[in-house]
Amino acid sequence: MGRPDPFAPGWRVGRGAPGLPGSGGVAIELVERIFREEWGRTVAALAHATGDLALAEDALQDAFETALGRWGDGIPRNPGGWIMATARNRAVDRIRRDRTLVRKAELLGRLEALPPATDEEADDEMTAIPDERLGLIFACCHPALSVEAQVALTLRTLGG
Numbered sequence: 001m002g003r004p005d006p007f008a009p010g011w012r013v014g015r016g017a018p019g020l021p022g023s024g025g026v027a028i029e030l031v032e033r034i035f036r037e038e039w040g041r042t043v044a045a046l047a048h049a050t051g052d053l054a055l056a057e058d059a060l061q062d063a064f065e066t067a068l069g070r071w072g073d074g075i076p077r078n079p080g081g082w083i084m085a086t087a088r089n090r091a092v093d094r095i096r097r098d099r100t101l102v103r104k105a106e107l108l109g110r111l112e113a114l115p116p117a118t119d120e121e122a123d124d125e126m127t128a129i130p131d132e133r134l135g136l137i138f139a140c141c142h143p144a145l146s147v148e149a150q151v152a153l154t155l156r157t158l159g160g
Contacts, residue, residue, distance in 0.1 A: 030075070035064060038080045042087060050091055059094065063087035133158055 039060065046056035063086035067079075076082040140154040 031064070031068060031071075034067075034079045034083065038083050042080070042084050045084065046087055046091055049088075050095070055091055055094060056087075059087040059090035062090040066090075 043053075043056050043060050046059060047053045050056055060083070063083050066086055067083060071079075136157060137154060140157060141150045145153065
């Protein structure tokens with residue numbers, strides 16, 4: 001009697017199946033087989049879509065790690081598609097996180113560029129901090145806003 005087909009609908013890996021610790025009983029041989037069959041095609045597609053081979057490999061590794069944790073209750077009908085979708089989502093998450101990091105680093109750089117106020121300057125009305133209120137007035141009075149919105153926004157932001 002042969003081994004059951006792990007890709008058959010409804011097939012589940014039993015608790016007694018050889019597996020990785022914490023993998024929910026997913027058979028090592030099954031994950032290795034899917035890895036060998038899907039790695040090249042999936043990493044190539046991700047690298048082509050993102051233009052970043054390292055990102056594609058990292059996302060795919062994360063997808064297989066996730067598979068080990070989630071496939072304990074059963075193998076999806078299309079494991080390759082599941083791996084591709086999960087890896088794509090991981091790549092999108094990483095790109096978003098990197099964009100946010102760049103944006104926040106830029107903001108931190110601008111904040112660090114502000115000169116520190118000394119105790120003497122804190123008491124003085126004129127400090128070394130540049131006055132950007134005129135630029136804010138122009139932004140509040142952008143022609144795309146209605147006149148009522150311009151007045152309300154200017155009073156709220158600059159008038160306190």
